[in-house]
Structure formats: structure tokens, C-alpha cells
Amino acid sequence: MSDEKFEPRIVGFLCNWCSYRAADLAGTARISYAPNVRIIRVMCSGRVDPTFVLKALSLGADGVLIAGCHPGECHYIEQNYKAMRRFSMLRHTLRAMGVEDERVELVWASAAEGQQLAEAIDKIVEQIRSLGPLNWSDNWQENGARLQALADIVKEHNEALEVPA
Amino acid sequence: MKRISIDPITRLEGHGKIDIFLDESGNVANAYLQIPELRGFEKFCQGRPAEEMPNLTERICGVCPEAHHMAATKALDNVFHVDPPPTAKKLREMFYSIFFATDHTTHFYALGGPDFVVGPTAPPAERNLIGVVNKVGMDIAGKVLKMRRDGHSLIKMIGGRAVHPNWGLPGGVSRGITREQRDEVEKLGRDAIEFAKFSLQLFDDVVLANPEYVNLIKSDAYTQQTYNMGTVDENNHVNFYDGKIRVVGPDGAEKFKYDAQDYREYVAERVEPWSYLKFPYLKQVGWKGFADGVDSGVYRATPLSRLNAADGMATPLAQAEYERFFDTLGGKPVQPTLATHWARLLELLYAPENWVRLATDPEIVGETYRVLPTETPTEGVGCVEAPRGTLTHHYWTDERGIVTNVNLIVGTTNNNAPICMSVKKAAKGLIKNGEVTEGLLNMVEMAFRAYDPCFGCATHSLPGQMPLEVRLRDPDGNVVQRLSQYID
Amino acid sequence: MSTTTDPKETDASAAKTKGKLAIYWAASCGGCEISILGIHEKILDVANAFDIVLFPCATDGKVRDVEKMADGEIDVCLFNGGIRTSEQEYMAQLLRRKSKVLIAFGSCASEGCIPGLANLHDRQEIFDCAYQETVSTENPAHVRPRHETTVPEGTLQLPVFYDTLRTLDQTVDVDFYLPGCPPESARIWEAIEALLTGNVPPKGSVIGATTTVCDFCDRTRTEKKIREFKRTWEIIPDPDICLLEQGIICCGIATRAGCGCLCPQVNSPCIGCYGPNGDAEDYGARLMSALASVIDSDDPDEIAEIIRKGIPDPAGTFYRFSLPGSLMRRAKKPVGANGNGH
Numbered sequence: 005m006s007d008e009k010f011e012p013r014i015v016g017f018l019c020n021w022c023s024y025r026a027a028d029l030a031g032t033a034r035i036s037y038a039p040n041v042r043i044i045r046v047m048c049s050g051r052v053d054p055t056f057v058l059k060a061l062s063l064g065a066d067g068v069l070i071a072g073c074h075p076g077e078c079h080y081i082e083q084n085y086k087a088m089r090r091f092s093m094l095r096h097t098l099r100a101m102g103v104e105d106e107r108v109e110l111v112w113a114s115a116a117e118g119q120q121l122a123e124a125i126d127k128i129v130e131q132i133r134s135l136g137p138l139n140w141s142d143n144w145q146e147n148g149a150r151l152q153a154l155a156d157i158v159k160e161h162n163e164a165l166e167v168p169a
Numbered sequence: 170m171k172r173i174s175i176d177p178i179t180r181l182e183g184h185g186k187i188d189i190f191l192d193e194s195g196n197v198a199n200a201y202l203q204i205p206e207l208r209g210f211e212k213f214c215q216g217r218p219a220e221e222m223p224n225l226t227e228r229i230c231g232v233c234p235e236a237h238h239m240a241a242t243k244a245l246d247n248v249f250h251v252d253p254p255p256t257a258k259k260l261r262e263m264f265y266s267i268f269f270a271t272d273h274t275t276h277f278y279a280l281g282g283p284d285f286v287v288g289p290t291a292p293p294a295e296r297n298l299i300g301v302v303n304k305v306g307m308d309i310a311g312k313v314l315k316m317r318r319d320g321h322s323l324i325k326m327i328g329g330r331a332v333h334p335n336w337g338l339p340g341g342v343s344r345g346i347t348r349e350q351r352d353e354v355e356k357l358g359r360d361a362i363e364f365a366k367f368s369l370q371l372f373d374d375v376v377l378a379n380p381e382y383v384n385l386i387k388s389d390a391y392t393q394q395t396y397n398m399g400t401v402d403e404n405n406h407v408n409f410y411d412g413k414i415r416v417v418g419p420d421g422a423e424k425f426k427y428d429a430q431d432y433r434e435y436v437a438e439r440v441e442p443w444s445y446l447k448f449p450y451l452k453q454v455g456w457k458g459f460a461d462g463v464d465s466g467v468y469r470a471t472p473l474s475r476l477n478a479a480d481g482m483a484t485p486l487a488q489a490e491y492e493r494f495f496d497t498l499g500g501k502p503v504q505p506t507l508a509t510h511w512a513r514l515l516e517l518l519y520a521p522e523n524w525v526r527l528a529t530d531p532e533i534v535g536e537t538y539r540v541l542p543t544e545t546p547t548e549g550v551g552c553v554e555a556p557r558g559t560l561t562h563h564y565w566t567d568e569r570g571i572v573t574n575v576n577l578i579v580g581t582t583n584n585n586a587p588i589c590m591s592v593k594k595a596a597k598g599l600i601k602n603g604e605v606t607e608g609l610l611n612m613v614e615m616a617f618r619a620y621d622p623c624f625g626c627a628t629h630s631l632p633g634q635m636p637l638e639v640r641l642r643d644p645d646g647n648v649v650q651r652l653s654q655y656i657d
Numbered sequence: 658m659s660t661t662t663d664p665k666e667t668d669a670s671a672a673k674t675k676g677k678l679a680i681y682w683a684a685s686c687g688g689c690e691i692s693i694l695g696i697h698e699k700i701l702d703v704a705n706a707f708d709i710v711l712f713p714c715a716t717d718g719k720v721r722d723v724e725k726m727a728d729g730e731i732d733v734c735l736f737n738g739g740i741r742t743s744e745q746e747y748m749a750q751l752l753r754r755k756s757k758v759l760i761a762f763g764s765c766a767s768e769g770c771i772p773g774l775a776n777l778h779d780r781q782e783i784f785d786c787a788y789q790e791t792v793s794t795e796n797p798a799h800v801r802p803r804h805e806t807t808v809p810e811g812t813l814q815l816p817v818f819y820d821t822l823r824t825l826d827q828t829v830d831v832d833f834y835l836p837g838c839p840p841e842s843a844r845i846w847e848a849i850e851a852l853l854t855g856n857v858p859p860k861g862s863v864i865g866a867t868t869t870v871c872d873f874c875d876r877t878r879t880e881k882k883i884r885e886f887k888r889t890w891e892i893i894p895d896p897d898i899c900l901l902e903q904g905i906i907c908c909g910i911a912t913r914a915g916c917g918c919l920c921p922q923v924n925s926p927c928i929g930c931y932g933p934n935g936d937a938e939d940y941g942a943r944l945m946s947a948l949a950s951v952i953d954s955d956d957p958d959e960i961a962e963i964i965r966k967g968i969p970d971p972a973g974t975f976y977r978f979s980l981p982g983s984l985m986r987r988a989k990k991p992v993g994a995n996g997n998g999h
Contacts, residue, residue, distance in 0.1 A: 170810050172810075175719070176719060176720050177720060180713075182714065183687070184713075184744075188811075199808070199810045201808070201813055205742065205815055206684065206741075207818060208741065208772040209775040212782060212783040212786040212787065213772075213778060213783070214774075216777070218969060220889050228686050228771040228838070230687055231686040231687040231689065232687045232690075232691055234686075279715055293717040294717075296716075297717065298694075298715055299701070311698075317694070317697065318697050325919070329919050329922065331842070332688040332695070332839050335919075335923065433792060437793055438795065439796065440794070442801065442802055442803045443802065443806040443808065445818075447787075570888070576791045611717065625686050
């Protein structure tokens, strides 16, 4: 057994006007936080399509973080409410698919909240670390019987008697 | 032993293969009809909202989706403890008769019929609908095409789509019909009655007038002596939509008559390791193997069975044909399997007579086509006659109406054991001394085609392999040997 | 397939110019076949243009015949059904090799369709249900169908059933997709005509519309502000107003057009059988977004409750036809007691 600690790979969608600036702030203020979130800047949390989250999870991410402006403070007025509703719908569905709630989180962080965003990231990283890797594509494996079965079909066809027309 | 493989079996719905084993003298030692397909509806319908069941279960079969749609809808009435208004019941039964007529037409002209119209050992390239069209000419082909077109257009008009309607709900249907639509239904229904009469005449001219075919029908190679099951109304007349289930013995006498919801006391299913399809049998008679006779629980549920299980037909032209049928074939019960093709055409006559009867009922255009359920859903059984046999849907739900458990006994599934027996008997009767031709193999296939099987329906279920591992440990607890199967 | 009764009279050069057509079914229901027959008399035009070399529903071609063909000998193969078993995978590979053009025909082959809901489970769960737990099954010996069974006369084989149902394009390379459960007969004929005239879109395309079902719906639409989703048995909907506006979950907004908006015409909601529009990778994501945007609330707890109550089965609602073809493809596999899958 390896002693290596599991390092979650998390994809983060951060909105340009608030949460991405918060991450910037955390950087310039030299606030230290877990490096596990790969940040992707979107113009608004309302841009985040459930497809992005599903794609990240299916391609190997252990979790996804979506971060936007606080309700009422969205640069585009109301789109973070759309993100909220979509997130709620997505979480309801992911639960039914067997993905733990804690793997996909939606947080709000204003541009001044570098410390808070760093803490939120640390929290989600530890959450997902304790859940373990998702390795979603492992669910798609078939066992070795498959290749043998395909070969057996060829054998079965070859062994049958030829019948004249 | 040498093994002949018919792969796949053709001109039916669903997948199957027949393996015929020849002994040293070239005679048939045994024949097995294996069903290699399965999908798992009984499991994956769990967790679905019950009202989706008509739309989900109809995807068990695209040839008879209306049968599942209807059985599911009736089950929902019972799950939700709601009684549909008369207009809804009449609409459903009328719709169902339209479907029955269309499906039976498809089977006779495209699936099973070509063997008789073109010839059982005709070149394979001709043994199909196109070959029938070429043989009988465009005049007659035009009638067949019109019947199918009419039937599907009415199904689409009433139920939404020609394949996979979206119409049934607990307490009724999603929409009624207008007066103009009703007129169309009646008009096409009268055309369909004429078409059915024509088809019966064709059967007379092509099949019953041909001594070779008559011998084939009456031959022992194509006859089984089983119980027969069908649904009958309060007058013991054949009814596709509703009634009690009646089982008659190989001697024709009534053995059981029960309400659909009590099916479990009468029917059980067993499993064989060489087929994905289960084998229903009469529970109270017991499973005695793939055998004929009064002591064997094997039973058939086919158009032929329905005629045997009933005392007559509810409509006049069909009743006259019913009497002619039994007079010609020597009284009840009629057990030769190939007679099922005639029985099917007889039902093809009853169906539009019934549909016109309902279309001319004033309540058919009533405005109340649905009532809303008010009680908490629990459990319910819905049963109809599918064209291929008695179809039973049984659901349990939680208090929100989410399905927790499902049991389905599907039309063709009823006939799994008899089909296997018919295939084996035909193979033994036809293949002797190692003389096998492609045409003879088609004649073996004719033994199942008469049942109009729907193996997609039959194998709603899904099996697998039981992984098993045994570990032997030494006194220190170390594993010294592992024996396993189906574990990688 | 000959169009005259005497094969000898067939014009030899005409026989050479006739293409070869295969129509095969994997884990499907036969509805695609019936929809093909729904082109009615045009089936004769198809028979004129093609020799139908494999079409188990309606003709007597056998697998043997296809195995003996040269690679690419079949011009067009319409393949419906998902890949559920080793036999179906074998047939997908065989027909891919033998066909110039392979079309994923219908929802099952394109995205998995209803049988794809089995991907919420695995083989063992489904097998225990069908062969043991169902109330009418009497199986005290725990018999299960097996890949190989020895009988007195020899050995019988059954295909291996996979844990996960796959789409055709997850199995082999696919040239075109024809969506729908089933594709409507009129669309089928249009696709056949396109193939015959060479008027096809780029390889890998869907042969179909580029708009949603809503575009073909005659109901009036105003604003959608849903505070409660309704189950179809809870109300009798107004026949003229948008179903979604009445709280019924109608999938038309996320679903590709092509059917003519048939279900809403009989007062039933669209259930999404034509799959996603455009090049959406995940149907469920589209529908989730669409339904989320009509919820009339800004309070997270209230939103969650509207969703919980109104969509009791999210996996089935969002991925009814599209689970295998979705990004996640299946639910998490159940874990056995030994920590491995079943």
C-alpha cells in the first residue's frame, strides 16, 4: 500500500467579476490554500452549463467547484440565481446517479473575499479527499469475460454444420 | 453430435436461435430454441413514476406497444384506485381493437403468411412481404397496404403516435375524439371488416384448398396437446381488452377461470440455463418438463388458445366464422399449431366488428375521458390479451406513486415451453437420415412462426451469471486455494 | 430481392446496379422496423433499389450469409438497438466491416433509449430481480442462464450480458444518426431518399432537424413561471396552452424536432424520444437547464423543495432515452461486499 496521500483533482468555474477576482486577491495577498482546484474563468456563474460539470466528472475530476457573486450582486443582475437553480437541479440528479453531494459545490465570494474563498477551497478539498477518488470511467469497465465471449461466438458459428440451399 | 444452427430465426419480433443436434443416423436427437436477448425492464422500471409505465413498458415491443400501453394503463387504474368513466373504457377498447387488427394483418402478410402464400421451401429471397406482393399482385397488395395504413393512422390519431402512443393515464386517457374523428374511425372500420373477410377468403383459396398445406396443418409433427388460455367476457366470448382469464384442458373442458389480479395462484415461471427467457407453467398442475398432456403444466396462450378457451365470439360475422372453424377442424379443442394462422384471421374479423360497434356507441364522443385519482397509490394488476397471448402487468408503488416493484408476464413468454416443444417436434418430424436443406429448416421455423412470437416482449428481463468463489484456508488463515466461476 | 417472380428473367445489369441493404436490431424493440414498414408502398421502391440481405424481422437472410460477404459489400446498414450483449457487439463489428455506410438508426443505437435505464443498475441486480425476486418466479435452485450449458447432445451458448449498455458509436465507428423512438416513417423515407441521391450531411452527422419540438407545437406560449411541477395524473391540462406553463414537464424544449410534435396533440407531454438538438453532448444537462430557468423562486430552500417534490425521479426524467449516450453513461456501479464490483 502506498503512503501517498490522495490529491483530489477539482475543476473550478469562477466568475470574472467576483470569485475570480477573489482568487486573484488571495494570490496577491499571499494567502496559502490547497492547490487542487484547476480554475477556469467564466464571465458569470450563470454561464456554467451542467454539461461542464458532467464533462469534468466523467473525464476524471474528483469534484467541481462553482463560484459566483453573492445573490443580489451579480454583475449581470440575475444570472447567479439561474446558476443557483441549475445547481439545485444538477445536485438532485447527481445524487440519483450515485455522486455524493459534497463533490459538487456552489459558493458565493465577492471580489474582496479572498480569505473566504481560500477557506472554502480548503474545505472542499478536504471534503473530497475524505470521499476518495471518483474515477468515474471505472464504472464503464466490463470484466474480461467480454473478449472471451466474442471469440466464443466465432467458434460457435464455425462449428455449426453448413446446410445446402 | 453434429449441430445445425438457425441463426437468427426470422420473420418474427425478437431474437432467437435454434440448435438442432443430429445423432449418428442423421436423425434429430434434440432441438433447442434459445432466446439470447434480455433488457431488464422488471428492474429498471423500479424508481420510475408509475404514470410513466405505459410509455416505458411499451418499449418492450414496437410491434405491440399498444398491448403494453393498455395493460400498463389498466394496472395504473388499480394502482391509483380509480375507475375510468365509460367513455374512457370504450375509447380504450376501440383503440385496442384497431391495434389488434393492424398487428394481426402485419403478422399474416409480412411475417407468418409468406410461408403459405409463396411456399415454405421457396427461395429465401422470396419468402417475405415483397415476395407476397409479387405473387398476389398489386391489387391485393394494395388492400394489405391500405389496412396497415388505415390502422396506423387511426392509432396515431387517437393515441398520438403509430408506434409508441402516449395516451393512457390512471382514470382514463389523455384525450378523447371529436365527431369527425369518430366518423373516420367508423368508415375505416367498415373497410377493415371487408378486408378481414377478404383475408379469410384468401386463406381458404391459398391454404385450405391446398391438400399439401392441409396435411401439414393436421400433421402430428405440428400438433401439441396442451392447456389453452384466453380472456373471456361474462358470456365466455373472446375479449381482448377485459374479462376473466379462462384455462381449458387438452380435452377442451374448463379447468380454471380467474380474475387477473389472482394470476399468481395459477401461473409460475421457471428458469433454464440455456435461455434468457423464463418458462411459465400452470402452478397447480405443476412443471413436468417439456411435455404435452393433462398432467403437464405447459399451456399455450395464442389466438388459437383464445378460441379454444372461449365458447364463441361476441360479434355476428366472427361467430359464424368461429363455428365454421371448429366444424372444419373437427370440434374443440383445435390443437394443431398451424391452425393458429386461421385463428388469427378470425380475430382479424372480430376486431373491426368490435371497433365499429364501439365507434357507433354515442358515449364514444363523450366529454369525460378522464377522472383524477384521489386515493394514495399502492399496488395494481392490469391484464389484456396481447395478440400473442395473455399479458399481465403488476406494479407496486410507494405513497408518491413511484414504482418500487414490477412483475410482468408477457404474451409470448406464456408460450416459451410450447414453442420449444413445437420446434423440436417439427425438427424431428422433418429432418431424417441427415437430409437437411435450407427449405426444411424454414419449415422448422414455421413451427414457431405460427405463434407470432414477440421475443422482445418475452425477454423484458435480464439474467447473468452467478459469481461464486470458494476460498480454502490453512490453519493460519492463509488462502491456499481459490475455486471460482464467473469471477475475473 | 427480385421484383419479378422468375429470377432468370432478372436483367443481369439491373441486378448489378442494385445496392445491398441490411437492417439489423440489437437491444431494441422492433418499433424501428414497424416504422420502416410505415413507409407503406414505398417499401417497394426500397426493394427496387436494394437487395435486402439481412432484415430478420421481415426477411430470411441469416448471419452466415453476412459473414461470407466481402468487406464493404453492403452499401447501407440501418442498425437499431443498443449494445447489451456480446452477440450484439459481435454483430455491430461484423456489420461495420461489411458495410460502406453504417447508420445508428433510432434512439437505442444513437443514445441507448429506454433499455439504457438499465444503466442505473448492473448485471447482478437485474439478474437477481428477473430470475429470483419477481413474485411469480419459482427458482429454488437459483438457476441462472449461463454463457455455456452442457446438455446431453452437446454445448449450448448464450451471449454474455454486459454490466453497461453502450451506444453503437461507443462500439464501432458510425457514419450517420437517425434520431427518434422510433424515427417517424416520413423522416425515414426522407433519409432513404437522401442516401439514394447522395444528398447526405457530413459524416458523423445526425440526419434530422436543427430545431426543437416547440417549433412545431401549436399551443400558446406566454411566460413560464413555475412554482410547482405537476405529475400528468394530477391535472387535466388545457389543450391550447403550453404544457410546461401548466406545470407539466414537457421535454419539447430540449428535444430535437422531427416527429411533428405528436404527443402534445393528444394532451400528453413530450418525453424526449428524439434526443437532444444541435450538437448537445448531454441531453439531461439541456433539460436540467431548461427546467431550472422556469422555476419561479430565488430562495435556495424553496427551489430545492420545488425540485424534490416535482421531479421525484431525476435520472429517469432527464435521461429517459439518453443515459448510455450521456456524459456519465450510467449510475455509479454498486459495490460488492468485497469492495469490488459484482
